[in-house]
Amino acid sequence: MSDRLANINCSLTGSVVSIPGFSMLSEAQRDMVYQEALRRQAMPICAETLADRLRWITPPIDEDEETELSRSLEAKSRNDLESDGCPPCYPPELEFPFRDPPQRYKPIIEYWQSCLRTDVVLCAQLSKWRQFRRSQTKIRSRFRTKPFADFIHQTRQRLQKYNIRVPFTLQPDPTKQNRLQNWLEYEDYCLRQLERLESKADQLRAELRLGSPKDNERPVRVFEGKTYTETVTIKLQRAEREIQQHHVLLRWVAQERQTMIAGATGNDGDIHGTAASENTWRNRLRRSQTRREAPAVMGNVRVSKVRPVKHSAPLPRSILQSTECVDNDRGDVRQGDDPTSQFHAGRKPPPNSSLRARLQKPVPPSRHGKARDAAAVRRASCQSQGTRQRAQSPVLYKTRSGRISKRPSRWVPT
Numbered sequence: 049m050s051d052r053l054a055n056i057n058c059s060l061t062g063s064v065v066s067i068p069g070f071s072m073l074s075e076a077q078r079d080m081v082y083q084e085a086l087r088r089q090a091m092p093i094c095a096e097t098l099a100d101r102l103r104w105i106t107p108p109i110d111e112d113e114e115t116e117l118s119r120s121l122e123a124k125s126r127n128d129l130e131s132d133g134c135p136p137c138y139p140p141e142l143e144f145p146f147r148d149p150p151q152r153y154k155p156i157i158e159y160w161q162s163c164l165r166t167d168v169v170l171c172a173q174l175s176k177w178r179q180f181r182r183s184q185t186k187i188r189s190r191f192r193t194k195p196f197a198d199f200i201h202q203t204r205q206r207l208q209k210y211n212i213r214v215p216f217t218l219q220p221d222p223t224k225q226n227r228l229q230n231w232l233e234y235e236d237y238c239l240r241q242l243e244r245l246e247s248k249a250d251q252l253r254a255e256l257r258l259g260s261p262k263d264n265e266r267p268v269r270v271f272e273g274k275t276y277t278e279t280v281t282i283k284l285q286r287a288e289r290e291i292q293q294h295h296v297l298l299r300w301v302a303q304e305r306q307t308m309i310a311g312a313t314g315n316d317g318d319i320h321g322t323a324a325s326e327n328t329w330r331n332r333l334r335r336s337q338t339r340r341e342a343p344a345v346m347g348n349v350r351v352s353k354v355r356p357v358k359h360s361a362p363l364p365r366s367i368l369q370s371t372e373c374v375d376n377d378r379g380d381v382r383q384g385d386d387p388t389s390q391f392h393a394g395r396k397p398p399p400n401s402s403l404r405a406r407l408q409k410p411v412p413p414s415r416h417g418k419a420r421d422a423a424a425v426r427r428a429s430c431q432s433q434g435t436r437q438r439a440q441s442p443v444l445y446k447t448r449s450g451r452i453s454k455r456p457s458r459w460v461p462t
Contacts, residue, residue, distance in 0.1 A: 118168050119144055125170035133227045134177045134234075135304050136170055156300040159293055180237050184222045196220050203236045210239060212302075214309070228308050235301050242294050249287040256280045 070078060122144055126136050137160060138153040145167060149157050157169055164172040191199055200218050207214070216232050219225050225233070259277065270279045446452060 115145060121168050122170050125168070125174045128174055129170065129177060132177065132181070133230050134173070135307075137173055137300065138169070155296045159296045159300075162293065177234075180234050181222075183237060184233065188220060188222070191220070203233065206236055206239055207232065212305075214305070228305075228312070231301075231305055231308060235298075235305060238294070238298055238301055242291070242298065245287060245291050245294060249284060249291060252280055252284040252287060256284060 067081060070081075073081070126140065129136050137156045138149070142149060142153065146157060146169075160169040160172040161167060164175065166172055187199065188196075196218075203218065204216075212232075212235065214232060216229055218229060218233060222230065222233075256277065270276050271282065274282070
């Protein structure tokens with residue numbers, strides 16, 4: 049019985065009548081209601097009564113009441129936008145409803161009016177802003193297992209593509225971003241919408257040139273009474289009109305961005321929630337270029353190990369090379385002919401060029417004078433070079449037989 053009373057199926061009209069509160073009725077009351085419903089269902093329809101009802105005219109809308117309702121909705125939407133960090137598209141001094149708005153605000157007001165086909169402009173703006181807020185959460189959910197720096201890089205690349213060169217960074221938590229950071233991300237969101245509209249228009253142009261859709265694309269649904277070419281032409285005109293309207297939004301977004309940057313006070317946490325000044329952003333960019341930070345990954349904690357500083361091995365001291373220069377004497381020591389320098393440089397000296405063999409080679413008596421003159425030349429050369437060579441004058445010894453010898457600066461194995 050309760051099922052019959054809850055939903056009474058009218059066999060003639062096919063309608064379903066739901067009776068609220070049927071569970072609170074007693075069994076006798078439920079049966080009474082059911083019988084009354086069946087009786088009314090079986091009653092014939094009065095033609096005169098039906099004609100009178102059809103001649104009733106809906107009362108006109110009270111314009112004052114409708115205007116007051118729109119004003120209250122605009123005021124509430126303005127408070128919601130300002131509390132969420134989005135600037136309203138027109139100031140509160142501008143009277144609503146709009147009769148002759150200033151030229152500065154007229155394009156953006158007309159854009160929001162045509163966007164949702166409504167006169168309540170701020171309600172349309174709030175609806176689009178909340179869509180962007182939901183997209184922030186949706187995008188960040190994709191980077192829970194990927195570095196969030198990739199999304200920052202993509203945003204910067206897209207803004208730079210449209211000649212928007214503002215140093216900024218984004219946070220994995222959008223609630224921790226300031227007003228300018230959210231606005232730059234909103235501008236990136238609008239640019240992505242523009243790219244989708246342009247891609248759609250390019251696809252329609254290609255189909256219009258070919259006269260048929262591509263093999264890997266969905267065919268365009270033909271309008272009733274129109275050919276395929278006429279349908280594509282109509283859709284292409286709509287897409288181009290949407291692109292023109294979207295450029296109006298992008299120009300307004302760019303103006304608000306410049307206003308935020310110009311009104312920044314150099315403090316991220318100022319009373320208006322604006323971003324830091326240009327100097328602060330420039331210093332942050334300089335620090336990010338000199339110190340590479342590890343990419344942040346949402347949901348994972350990454351601990352970096354302390355790496356020990358590796359010091360380069362000290363270079364071996366250069367072997368002290370003699371500066372002797374004795375002309376016309378193959379047995380005398382010349383500059384750069386010290387075999388110890390070749391030994392420390394990794395090269396094996398020739399078999400007959402050891403220092404011991406050269407020192408033991410007798411010097412003819414006729415060349416003693418030249419050797420003495422060479423000693424004087426060597427001393428003068430060492431004094432002239434001074435601290436540049438940082439070499440001491442070699443000590444020369446004269447043997448009983450008249451030979452000139454030099455004490456080796458380092459022991460050399462024989």
